[in-house]
Amino acid sequence: MRSLILAFINAVVVASARTKRIKAVALFGDSFTDQSRSHAIGNGTWPGKDYQQVYPPADHAATGGFQWPYYLGIYGNYSIHNYAVGGSVCSNEITPVTTVPADISGGQKKWFVEDHVVNGKLQLDPEEFVTVIWGGTNDVGIHSFISNDQRDDVSIADVTDCQLNFIRSMHDIGARRFIVMSMIPLQLTRLYANTDEGTIYWPDMQGRNGSAWHKAAYNYPNTVNRFLKDGVERLNREFHGSGRVEYFNTYSLFEEFYNHPTKYYNGSIPANVTGHCHQCPNPFDWHFCDIGDCTLDQRDSFMWWDELHPSEQTGRNIAAEIKKKIDGKSKY
Structure with a gap:
């Protein structure tokens, strides 16, 4: 009887731990998530330990304003630890699109460890924070698979692995x-539209x-997403209850926005949902890029900020749905 009581108490304690409220979110990815780290790198200011994000009006993300993790922090009252860097891939060794050591599995993870691991011990309560990874766009995009520039010995399976x-x-x-x-439907972006215009x-x-x-742009994201979804199921079996991995269907969410x-x-x-605010009349010189004919009060009508990146309003919608996902209420 004593052993049964102890087992019951232990089960209650474990269940209670697993229902702790999420207080922090750590994010890893590319320009779809990055707020200001890539600009810090470009300006020669390496965003190392305890880096503080720079927000508008001092700096603007690839959305033209605030990036979606900013809104996620507001909607969920979370502490946000954003390690994403624009232009990054999962691993520079697999898809070396850039030489900057800020890839997800390399530099970004290193920053997280510098901030939150002391003497080999994680300082965040593992039941009170969630790790979010959103990558793939640069891994399979131009200068890689889509433009047929990937390494001869690299496959899509390597990217998802x-x-x-x-x-x-x-x-x-x-x-x-x-x-x-998951990856988004890249074929909906202007960059990957069925046109030869630059x-x-x-x-x-x-x-x-x-x-x-x-x-x-249709084929590769769908392949990546299938591999990722299967991989998430595999990880949950592998962890034997010591961790929980959830798949978020960003692809379907963007189709919902579009439709x-x-x-x-x-x-x-x-x-x-077909045009974009940020215009570059001379595609060979970004100095000519501007908000174009899209006024400030019109920006929230657009799904896209530029030829590739979602708008700030799309980011708000993403943040709202990720908040639901964290709460266990999202259909995606």
Whole structure:
């Protein structure tokens, strides 16, 4: 009888721990998540230990304003630890799009360890914070798979395995709750549209095959997402209850934005999911880029900020849904 009572008490304690309120979110990724780290790197100020994000008006994210983790912190009253860096990949060794040591599994994880691990011990309560990873766009995009520039010995499976191994490595240092965000439908962006016209991210029409890129922008994200979803199930079996990994279907969420825009975009003009605010009339020189004909009060009508990046309003919608995911209430 004594053993049964002790077992019951232990079960109650474990269940209570697993229902602790999330107080902090650690984020890893690329320009879809980065607030200001990439700009700090570009300005020669390395964003090392205890780096403080720089927000508008002093600096602007790839949304043209605040990035979605900022709003997630507000909506959920979370402490936000954002390690994402624009232009980054999961591993520079697998898809070396850049030489900057700020990849997810390398530099970004190193920053997290510097901030939150002391003498090998995680300082955050593992039941009170969640690790969110959102990558893949640069790993498979231009200068990599979509433009057929990937290394000969690298496959899509290597890209997804990197993300899964990153979660394993975070689990090894004590993290226990994870959300893996899937890739978005890149074929909806202007960069990967079925056209041979240049953009600020690939200004020269030479070397661009709009039709092929458009098809690849559909194919690669869907392949990555299938591998990630299967991998999440595998990790949950592997952890044997010592951690919980959830898959967030960002792809379907963006399809929802695209197909039902009036529910999500509330600027002063009709919702727009095909155009974008930030305009670059000379794609060869970013100095000419500006907000264009999109006024400040019109910005929240747009799904996209530029040829690749979601708008700030899209970021608010992402943050609201991730908050639901953390609460266990999201259908995505």
